[in-house]
Amino acid sequence: MTMSLFERATPVTNRQPIKFKCSACGACCKNVRDSIVLEPLDAFRIVREKMKNGCTASANDILWEMADLKELSRGFHVFVLKTVNNSGVCNLLENNRCTMYSVRPRTCRLYPFTAEPNPVERRMKWYLCTEQSHHFGSGTVTAREWQRRNVSHEDEEYLYEECRVLPELGEILRTVPDSNLEKAEQLVVVYRYLAYDFRQPFLPQYKENMLFLKSMLGNLKD
DSSP: OHHHHHHTSEEEOTTOOEEEOOOOOOGGGSSOTTTOEEOHHHHHHHHHHHHHTTOOSOHHHHHHHHEEEEEEETTEEEEEEOBGGGSSSBTTEETTEETTGGGOOHHHHHTTEEEEEETTTTEEEEEEOOSSGGGEEEEEEOHHHHHHHHOOHHHHHHHHHHHHHHHHHHHHHHTSOGGGHHHHHHHHHIIIIIOOOTTSOHHHHHHHHHHHHHHHHHHTTO
16 A cells, blocks of 8 residues: 555655645545555554543444454555445545544645655655645645644654564564464554553553564464
8 A cells, every 4th residue: 555655646855845735625535445544653543532532432443433454465454444335435524524633644644745754764755645636736835844744753753663663573474374364463453553551652552562562473483
């Protein structure tokens, strides 16, 4: 999913002026079937917000209500936002407004940009998404300004850590025998999305979960 997204986008520098202005039309929330991935940090924020607002459902139930699991690679699944009756319209959209706007996923916050993190240089490589052409022509924004508005320190640290962890998980999963693959898939979902105290900060728990997950998956190789 990530690679195809970058292939459809145009590279830009972080100081390059872009003629863009959001018209609040909701168009970027439509035709998004199977395309809005909930990263673990996105899911954590949404679940935490729901719980703060009085939701008593479990994190598992909250996520399954709004998202489906999709396989990205062998043994590795991610939650992807559902669309209304598979129409392509995000199920978080009501009256052309996002019902979870304050904690919307990173993909949504960065639009019309998307970013590829470079953990070695600790910077973002920016791309411009131009499929909604009516958004372009008025206003001016730069990727650098967009980053200041929409990418927190927590976002950056999470993304750099993900870039380090994901190849390690992929390497371990490739060595898990088919007989243990279902167990591995369950562990990946639980420790990436569910095994959190949502009253506590995300990053320390995420890092601890990833260490434990790698250890548990390693045990399945035998």
